[in-house]
Amino acid sequence: MRKTKTPPPVDNGADSKAAEYKAALLRENRRVTSYDVAMVAGVSQSAVSRCFKPGASVSKSTYARVMKAAAGLDYIPNAAARSLITRRSNIVAVVISHTANLYYPEALAELSAQLTRRGKRVLLFTMQHEADVEQILGDVWQYQVDGAIVAAALSEEQVQEFERRRLPLVVFNRNLRGRTVNSVLCDQYESGRLLATRLTAAGHRQFGIVAGPDTSTVATERRNGACDKLHELGLPAPVVVTGQFDYASGARGLREILDRLGRIPDAVICGNDVMALGCLDYARHELSIDVPGTMSVAGFDAVEPSNWLSYNLTTLRQPIHNMALAAADLLTSLIETDGRLAEKRTFAPQFVEGATARLRPLGDDSLAA
Amino acid sequence: MRKTKTPPPVDNGADSKAAEYKAALLRENRRVTSYDVAMVAGVSQSAVSRCFKPGASVSKSTYARVMKAAAGLDYIPNAAARSLITRRSNIVAVVISHTANLYYPEALAELSAQLTRRGKRVLLFTMQHEADVEQILGDVWQYQVDGAIVAAALSEEQVQEFERRRLPLVVFNRNLRGRTVNSVLCDQYESGRLLATRLTAAGHRQFGIVAGPDTSTVATERRNGACDKLHELGLPAPVVVTGQFDYASGARGLREILDRLGRIPDAVICGNDVMALGCLDYARHELSIDVPGTMSVAGFDAVEPSNWLSYNLTTLRQPIHNMALAAADLLTSLIETDGRLAEKRTFAPQFVEGATARLRPLGDDSLAA
DNA sequence: TTGTAGGCGTTATCAG
DNA sequence: CTGATAACGCCTACAA
Numbered sequence: 111m112r113k114t115k116t117p118p119p120v121d122n123g124a125d126s127k128a129a130e131y132k133a134a135l136l137r138e139n140r141r142v143t144s145y146d147v148a149m150v151a152g153v154s155q156s157a158v159s160r161c162f163k164p165g166a167s168v169s170k171s172t173y174a175r176v177m178k179a180a181a182g183l184d185y186i187p188n189a190a191a192r193s194l195i196t197r198r199s200n201i202v203a204v205v206i207s208h209t210a211n212l213y214y215p216e217a218l219a220e221l222s223a224q225l226t227r228r229g230k231r232v233l234l235f236t237m238q239h240e241a242d243v244e245q246i247l248g249d250v251w252q253y254q255v256d257g258a259i260v261a262a263a264l265s266e267e268q269v270q271e272f273e274r275r276r277l278p279l280v281v282f283n284r285n286l287r288g289r290t291v292n293s294v295l296c297d298q299y300e301s302g303r304l305l306a307t308r309l310t311a312a313g314h315r316q317f318g319i320v321a322g323p324d325t326s327t328v329a330t331e332r333r334n335g336a337c338d339k340l341h342e343l344g345l346p347a348p349v350v351v352t353g354q355f356d357y358a359s360g361a362r363g364l365r366e367i368l369d370r371l372g373r374i375p376d377a378v379i380c381g382n383d384v385m386a387l388g389c390l391d392y393a394r395h396e397l398s399i400d401v402p403g404t405m406s407v408a409g410f411d412a413v414e415p416s417n418w419l420s421y422n423l424t425t426l427r428q429p430i431h432n433m434a435l436a437a438a439d440l441l442t443s444l445i446e447t448d449g450r451l452a453e454k455r456t457f458a459p460q461f462v463e464g465a466t467a468r469l470r471p472l473g474d475d476s477l478a479a
Numbered sequence: 480m481r482k483t484k485t486p487p488p489v490d491n492g493a494d495s496k497a498a499e500y501k502a503a504l505l506r507e508n509r510r511v512t513s514y515d516v517a518m519v520a521g522v523s524q525s526a527v528s529r530c531f532k533p534g535a536s537v538s539k540s541t542y543a544r545v546m547k548a549a550a551g552l553d554y555i556p557n558a559a560a561r562s563l564i565t566r567r568s569n570i571v572a573v574v575i576s577h578t579a580n581l582y583y584p585e586a587l588a589e590l591s592a593q594l595t596r597r598g599k600r601v602l603l604f605t606m607q608h609e610a611d612v613e614q615i616l617g618d619v620w621q622y623q624v625d626g627a628i629v630a631a632a633l634s635e636e637q638v639q640e641f642e643r644r645r646l647p648l649v650v651f652n653r654n655l656r657g658r659t660v661n662s663v664l665c666d667q668y669e670s671g672r673l674l675a676t677r678l679t680a681a682g683h684r685q686f687g688i689v690a691g692p693d694t695s696t697v698a699t700e701r702r703n704g705a706c707d708k709l710h711e712l713g714l715p716a717p718v719v720v721t722g723q724f725d726y727a728s729g730a731r732g733l734r735e736i737l738d739r740l741g742r743i744p745d746a747v748i749c750g751n752d753v754m755a756l757g758c759l760d761y762a763r764h765e766l767s768i769d770v771p772g773t774m775s776v777a778g779f780d781a782v783e784p785s786n787w788l789s790y791n792l793t794t795l796r797q798p799i800h801n802m803a804l805a806a807a808d809l810l811t812s813l814i815e816t817d818g819r820l821a822e823k824r825t826f827a828p829q830f831v832e833g834a835t836a837r838l839r840p841l842g843d844d845s846l847a848a
Numbered sequence: 849t850t851g852t853a854g855g856c857g858t859t860a861t862c863a864g
Numbered sequence: 865c866t867g868a869t870a871a872c873g874c875c876t877a878c879a880a
Binding site for chain 4: 510512513514524525527528529531532556557559560561562563564565
Binding site for chain 1: 556601
């Protein structure tokens with residue numbers, strides 16, 4: 111019985127009650143609970159609980175008394191206790207890898223903003239490599255989150271575990287082939303094809319490709335899209351090297367391409383913008399290659415720096431804002447409806463012309479779009 | 480009594496027990512609890528609990544039985560229930576503003592990594608403007624976090640509320656003057672002075688300053704440091720304009736300085752790197768100003784792009800990695816020891832020479848460091 | 849080493 | 865509208 115632990119409800123004025131309580135709480139190093147508020151306000155504990163539940167039926171007068179007592183004691187409901195019984199924590203797990211890729215911070219910022227707007231808090235799980243996701247999932251189960259947004263490649267079994275635990279899942283920016291999973295993504299394979307198409311249309315024939323790490327499905331899809339398209343067009347096989355999505359990889363990648371090819375390629379496609387910028391800077395400042403005069407460079411993502419005056423990179427924009435919006439919407443509706451249906455929302459990338467790739471055939475001086 | 484709700488412990492083989500249970504749980508849409516595991520394993524609930532508490536005394540055999548049953552049922556302890564009684568959630572709040580400032584994502588990545596390494600999860604609170612911090616604190620109280628790392632300006636009262644609630648707090652990269660608060664920071668005022676010192680030593684006399692928003696204490700300290708130093712040296716008053724820490728503000732700021740000054744200043748100090756890069760690009764590409772030949776440009780933070788070949792910005796590095804390490808250490812030790820003591824760990828900024836500012840007097844061709 | 853029983857702080861149910 | 869009372873799932877003396 112909790113009542114035996116708290117002082118008897120001596121009625122000697124509301125203010126002194128609050129003061130007395132504060133002192134007692136401090137002395138015993140206890141937390142302020144709804145029982146304390148109830149005692150000070152002279153109502154039952156359940157009445158206090160109802161006052162903090164929107165839309166519950168409480169009379170004006172008790173509501174006022176309770177709120178006054180609560181304010182006096184600095185009372186705030188305990189979310190852990192609440193979620194224990196309601197089976198809802200209002201916390202959402204966001205699993206994301208913190209690589210050098212500038213794309214992730216931008217996505218995270220958008221996701222956090224959108225989820226906050228919907229009253230969900232974000233429990234953040236970051237990892238160095240996508241392979242670390244397995245360890246992380248264990249923590250996700252523990253923390254009783256209402257759902258998860260995962261920006262990492264999940265195995266078949268991992269997806270099934272989400273289902274088994276009935277935990278709403280939205281996969282962000284990852285294409286899990288062969289699985290019916292809620293996901294929000296950009297068609298990376300198509301992006302790769304698109305870039306190859308635009309560049310070959312301008313007459314580029316010999317390509318270099320600085321792909322992202324093989325562990326990233328986004329990287330492999332972009333690379334495959336570009337390679338397949340080049341192959342279909344009967345162009346010479348591109349020189350493909352691998353980078354780590356960071357700035358330094360762009361320069362290293364170009365260096366390796368030049369070594370293996372023995373000459374400057376017509377165009378270099380990089381697996382993301384950051385590598386493209388590294389490649390571009392290295393070409394211009396270290397090798398004095400004229401871009402786009404002699405060689406074209408293009409990337410993916412349209413991260414902020416790609417748009418800066420020094421670069422104006424030719425790239426494919428991922429509509430991050432809309433993707434985050436879609437992911438937050440999808441997840442909240444899943445949570446609200448206990449929905450099981452799987453929806454895949456695919457966004458089209460937007461081509462950003464920029465000025466680092468020649469996009470018209472040589473000798474074509476027309477200004478036509 | 481929970482036992483009346485679960486099937487009687489008929490002993491008919493461990494495997495069928497698990498199967499029977501799984502079916503029952505699914506049917507009733509119940510969660511797997513330690514009671515279920517206990518029943519399947521044929522032990523008491525507390526035995527199960529002990530198996531999941533590191534360093535508890537359990538015999539090898541029961542441990543094995545329990546773990547087998549747990550695995551069969553996909554049991555994972557419920558963190559909410561655990562934190563209710565242990566009064567420890569292993570969750571830390573990180574409050575940070577997601578502005579265009581590239582510094583924050585980098586800091587967040589480091590903080591998350593360091594806290595994860597210490598077994599703490601990160602509950603992320605982002606805000607558009609630092610002024611929104613008040614609303615956010617309400618949520619922080621609710622979620623029973625073990626502590627908080629706040630990268631925003633807190634008022635006197637807000638700090639006191641942390642104390643009243645006995646919630647360990649580490650203020651990150653903010654100088655709360657007049658308060659004894661645990662904090663990890665870089666001396667921004669001194670940074671401003673240092674930059675002014677180095678630039679004036681090279682003979683620059685007329686300065687322009689693109690300061691960050693007045694709502695940011697970091698911005699005002701950097702500005703004041705630079706202005707005070709210039710004043711002490713008896714140099715002409717700098718033209719001070721205000722930006723929002725984003726790329727576009729750098730160009731706008733320079734434009735405004737030129738308008739108000741009527742000529743090109745000797746040097747422009749920008750409140751952070753991103754604005755400095757905006758200013759630099761605008762000067763070079765739009766105005767064809769020779770940097771650093773005609774005008775010097777410098778920033779603060781040493782964010783990644785400042786180091787790219789196109790820029791090689793003169794700036795002051797904040798040792799983010801060490802600061803995150805210090806913040807995580809400070810907070811965990813506060814949590815562990817219930818410590819009340821206030822410690823302020825101030826890191827010195829590191830000067831990055833770069834190549835966008837002339838750092839030697841005109842006519843001085845010496846190569847001395 | 850193991851089991852029993854009480855409590856953590858809340859919400860939900862159901863009489864009054 | 866209000867107040868008892870029973871969960872929610874776990875940890876932790878305490879006794880065996």
